[in-house]
Amino acid sequence: MKPSEEIIELFAKDRFATENGAVIAEVDDHYAKCTLEVQERHRNAMGAVMGGVYFTLADFAFAVAANWQEIGTVSLHSDIAYLGTAKGNRLTAEAFCVKNGKTTSYYRIEVKDEFNNLAAVVNTTGYRKI
Numbered sequence: 001m002k003p004s005e006e007i008i009e010l011f012a013k014d015r016f017a018t019e020n021g022a023v024i025a026e027v028d029d030h031y032a033k034c035t036l037e038v039q040e041r042h043r044n045a046m047g048a049v050m051g052g053v054y055f056t057l058a059d060f061a062f063a064v065a066a067n068w069q070e071i072g073t074v075s076l077h078s079d080i081a082y083l084g085t086a087k088g089n090r091l092t093a094e095a096f097c098v099k100n101g102k103t104t105s106y107y108r109i110e111v112k113d114e115f116n117n118l119a120a121v122v123n124t125t126g127y128r129k130i
Contacts, residue, residue, distance in 0.1 A: 003027050007068050017029040017060035020053070024064055030097035030105075032065035038089045049086045049119075058109040058122035063097035066105060066126050073105060078124040088114030101126050 002068075004022040012018055021042070034057060042053045045067040059078065063117035092112050099106040105126040111119050 001026065001028060003064075003068070007064075008069070010068070011060075011064055014063060015058060016055055017063075020056060022057050022060040025092070027064060027068050028099055029069075030065055031091065032061045032062060032068065032088075032095045034061040034093050034095075036091045036092060040085070049091070051056045051080075051082060053119040054082065054086075054091070054093075054111045055080050055122065057091055058095070058111050059124070060108050060118065061093035061095035061109050062122070062124045062126070065097060065107060072115045072130070073128045076104070076127045078122055080120055080122045082120050083118050086091075086111075086113035086119040087117060091119070092113040 007027060008024060011024060019037045023035050025035050036057045038049055042049055044050045093109055095107050095109045097105060098108055106122045107126065110124040113119050
């Protein structure tokens, strides 16, 4: 479903991600889809999307998926696998909850380019501060 104004306002406080172009596209139960329009400032010296852009978008998608219903989950550990160079000018990150326990959670975040090619995968373990 489309994010409400309240959700957008809450995550506007994730300034590094939002000021670099990350936008919430969809939210559902422990799920989020976020997008980013690639600008020249997102590219490295070879013209490819900088690795930190993939990670920032994936981390933002995790934060939204894990917290839009109830704030309090932080990342304990994340790892990223870069699988290919993104084509086009739009990235999409989808965060899927694999496990949601009492205090820990595990998310898989897929980052795809505008042609739906998988560019990176991030696995994140979250911790819910109680």
